[in-house]
Amino acid sequence: MDKLKVCFIWVRSFRNFNNAGINLSSTHKFYYDSIINKLTFDKVSPLPKDFFGKSITEVTALIGKNGSGKSNALELICKILKEGNTTISQDFLIVAEVKGKFKCYHNFLNSVNEVNGIIEFEEYDGSIDPLKIIYFSNVYDQRINNFSTQVSDISSNTRLPKRSYYISRGRKTDFEYQLNFITSGFYSLLEVAPPERILISSNVWARRFNSSQRRDVFGQNEQKFQQFESDFRKRLRGLVEQSRLYYLIIFAFLKETISNLSHINFNKDIDTSKIVGEFLNNLYDYDIRSTNDIAQNMLICLDSLTDNFSFLQDITKKNESKRFKNQLEVLHILKNEIFNLDIRFETEGQRGKITELFSFNFDERADKVLRSLAILDNSMYFNVDWLGISSGHKAYLNLFSLIYEEVRRIKRNNLLLCIDEGDLYLHPKWQIEFFSKLLNVLPDIYDGNIQLILTSHSPFLLSDIPKQCLTILDKNFESCTMDGVSLEKETFAGNIYDLYESPFFLGNQKKSVFSTKKIKQTIEALDKNSLSIDNDDIDKLIELIGDDVIRFHLKKRRNND
Numbered sequence: 414m415d416k417l418k419v420c421f422i423w424v425r426s427f428r429n430f431n432n433a434g435i436n437l438s439s440t441h442k443f444y445y446d447s448i449i450n451k452l453t454f455d456k457v458s459p460l461p462k463d464f465f466g467k468s469i470t471e472v473t474a475l476i477g478k479n480g481s482g483k484s485n486a487l488e489l490i491c492k493i494l495k496e497g498n499t500t501i502s503q504d505f506l507i508v509a510e511v512k513g514k515f516k517c518y519h520n521f522l523n524s525v526n527e528v529n530g531i532i533e534f535e536e537y538d539g540s541i542d543p544l545k546i547i548y549f550s551n552v553y554d555q556r557i558n559n560f561s562t563q564v565s566d567i568s569s570n571t572r573l574p575k576r577s578y579y580i581s582r583g584r585k586t587d588f589e590y591q592l593n594f595i596t597s598g599f600y601s602l603l604e605v606a607p608p609e610r611i612l613i614s615s616n617v618w619a620r621r622f623n624s625s626q627r628r629d630v631f632g633q634n635e636q637k638f639q640q641f642e643s644d645f646r647k648r649l650r651g652l653v654e655q656s657r658l659y660y661l662i663i664f665a666f667l668k669e670t671i672s673n674l675s676h677i678n679f680n681k682d683i684d685t686s687k688i689v690g691e692f693l694n695n696l697y698d699y700d701i702r703s704t705n706d707i708a709q710n711m712l713i714c715l716d717s718l719t720d721n722f723s724f725l726q727d728i729t730k731k732n733e734s735k736r737f738k739n740q741l742e743v744l745h746i747l748k749n750e751i752f753n754l755d756i757r758f759e760t761e762g763q764r765g766k767i768t769e770l771f772s773f774n775f776d777e778r779a780d781k782v783l784r785s786l787a788i789l790d791n792s793m794y795f796n797v798d799w800l801g802i803s804s805g806h807k808a809y810l811n812l813f814s815l816i817y818e819e820v821r822r823i824k825r826n827n828l829l830l831c832i833d834e835g836d837l838y839l840h841p842k843w844q845i846e847f848f849s850k851l852l853n854v855l856p857d858i859y860d861g862n863i864q865l866i867l868t869s870h871s872p873f874l875l876s877d878i879p880k881q882c883l884t885i886l887d888k889n890f891e892s893c894t895m896d897g898v899s900l901e902k903e904t905f906a907g908n909i910y911d912l913y914e915s916p917f918f919l920g921n922q923k924k925s926v927f928s929t930k931k932i933k934q935t936i937e938a939l940d941k942n943s944l945s946i947d948n949d950d951i952d953k954l955i956e957l958i959g960d961d962v963i964r965f966h967l968k969k970r971r972n973n974d
Contacts, residue, residue: 416862417544417827418470419494420515421454421508423447424501427489429482433892435490437473437866439881441515442896443508451526452506452517457881457898464879465865468856472865474878477886482893483868484550486886487831488558490866491548494541494829496561508532509541545825549815550833551808567815568833585818587811588797592783594814602854605809608775611783612759612800613658615769617665618646634690641693642668648704654756658771659748660708665794666744667711670718670737672793692717715741743785750782772800808838813854820859827862830855836871848877872912879905932963939970 421443423434436442443454465472475483492500493507498520506519518537519525525534540563548560550568560566572587594600595607645664649657692714719737759770773779786797799807812835820828836847848867855863867874875883883897883904897904904912935954951971958964 415512415543415826416470416510417541418510418862418864419490419507419541419544419829420510421445422490422493422505424489424493424505425503427501427503428485429888430485430489430893433894435475435486435884435894436896437471437490437864437884438510439471439473439879442898445506445525447504449526450521450523451528452508452532453528460879460881466852466856468860468863469852470862470864472878472882473867473884474874474882475866475868475884475886476870476875479870481886481888483886484552484556484833486884486894487548487833487866487868488560490829491546491558491560491564491831494544495546495563496539498537498539500559500561505537507537507541543825544827544829545823546829546831547816547819548831548833549812549835551811551837552834565819567819569811586797587815589784590814590818591799591810592780594810594817596780597817599817599854599858600813602857603809603813603850605806608799608802608806610772610800611775611779612798613771613786614796614798615661615665615794616767617661617668617769617794618642619767634693637693645704645707648707652704654758654771655752655754656704657758657769658756659751660704661769662747662795663708663711663715663744665792666740667715669792669794670715673737712741712744715744747782747785750785753778754782775799803840805839805843809843816855817858820855823859823861825861827864828859829864829866831866833868834870835867836869836874841873844871844873847871848874872909875904875912876907876909877905879903928958932958932967935967936970939967 418438420438420441421434421436423432423443423445424430425432425447427433432447434443434445440457440459441454442457443452445452463469475486477483489501493505497505497507504519504521506517506521506525508515508517510516515532517525517527517532517534518541519534520537527534540561546564548558548564548566548568550570553569556570558566558568558570600607642664645660649660652660692710715737719741754773756771756773759772775783783797799810802810812832816830832851835851836844839847851865855865869875878897880897880900880903883900885895885897885900886893887895902911931954935951939951948971955964955967955971958967
């Protein structure tokens with residue numbers, strides 16, 4: 414197995430970084446002097462063997478306060494390693510350890526000098542290989558990364574918003590990823606209880622066709638369709654939950670297919686209004702005896718609508734037709750599966766009774782149905798989610814299920830996993846456990862060499878990382894970066910307050926700003942011995958203070974001791 418580890422990158426300029434070097438190795442610290450064009454390194458005492466566990470070759474934490482460039486640094490690493498010659502316009506170099514030897518890849522016109530004499534140099538050819546890069550971020554800020562296609566970007570910005578004109582774009586939903594991971598043998602490694610219930614919500618009654626759709630799709634049949642929708646909605650109210658959900662799904666797919674046709678059929682290859690009109694005429698000419706008869710007629714109409722795309726030569730439209738047909742197959746077999754579930758109609762969150770909510774237990778019986786219902790999560794009218802889990806639990810599911818899905822497809826021997834704010838949204842207890850669980854799961858789902866780069870604001874992560882595995886970012890530094898080896902105190906298993914004080918740049922600030930101001934105002938008032946002081950309020954505030962030492966000294970001032 415060819416072992417590759419990224420050790421160092423340097424770039425002349427990238428966003429808030431100028432003449433910046435980022436060390437990613439815990440055993441060698443590299444330095445590039447751009448003035449004399451010289452690359453050097455110092456050796457660092459190595460960590461104990463397999464310190465982070467099997468397969469984990471290196472861990473680096475990028476830390477710093479907000480605005481220091483943690484996300485920028487992570488993006489720089491991803492961009493520079495894959496097709497950096499097209500995404501980075503400045504001079505840069507990369508040092509990697511390949512099969513136990515150091516290699517420096519650069520895009521300089523002139524060769525680089527190296528004082529130690531043991532680094533091989535070669536011109537950067539567009540990609541560092543054999544290496545697979547995965548980038549994950551929990552932050553949804555609509556940031557555009559523009560990574561190479563060789564970087565698997567599974568961040569929230571890439572996955573969201575997931576809604577589109579079409580029912581499906583052929584990709585799995587986040588819910589499907591989570592379901593696959595939970596039902597795999599690896600989920601138990603997290604030692605987190607699985608979700609207990611599923612929630613299906615539908616806004617099919619709330620969403621209306623826009624004016625363009627009404628004109629292009631319905632023609633003269635708009636009012637007739639609205640009347641049909643109103644009548645069908647009334648029918649569903651008196652049905653048992655299983656029937657109500659099943660028929661609602663069929664109607665929603667009919668409505669969404671009609672909407673999709675107006676977007677796909679922009680060349681007017683099909684007279685959509687004629688097809689919809691024939692459906693409505695057939696429906697009302699039909700001898701209706703039950704809601705099930707109406708539902709079956711809707712399924713026939715859906716088959717007819719998708720069949721009308723079969724003659725088209727446009728590949729995109731043919732693909733959409735194929736997806737519609739696959740979803741129709743699910744609708745035909747879904748009825749019996751739904752009736753195996755103990756479904757409950759939910760009233761909380763109905764928003765004026767225009768939102769339909771259904772829930773059922775997540776158990777073995779539900780698994781098959783869930784895989785069928787997962788197609789709903791790409792629908793503009795449905796959302797399938799876990800009921801009653803915390804945002805932290807959801808964040809856990811997102812992170813590990815998406816990574817699990819990606820690494821299963823990796824064919825290369827080396828993985829660089831970049832996680833930006835992976836512990837975001839987590840409860841402090843889960844923040845404490847996050848890094849340990851990551852190390853437990855990764856080697857089991859991927860059997861190659863794993864290099865981790867993490868960013869975080871959390872001191873809990875910092876207490877798991879030796880200082881030689883840290884890179885500290887701050888705009889006030891000369892190159893915006895500083896190696897953790899420069900820190901005076903060890904960080905691994907360090908005191909949380911001490912860790913906050915140094916790498917996270919809080920200085921002597923040990924308490925929140927509001928409480929600090931209140932204490933300061935009280936001290937000033939006591940020192941002035943003002944007659945306007947409300948001593949009762951002072952006594953109440955002193956009793957609220959949790960720090961015994963501060964409370965003791967304030968009491969002494971209050972009593973003039």
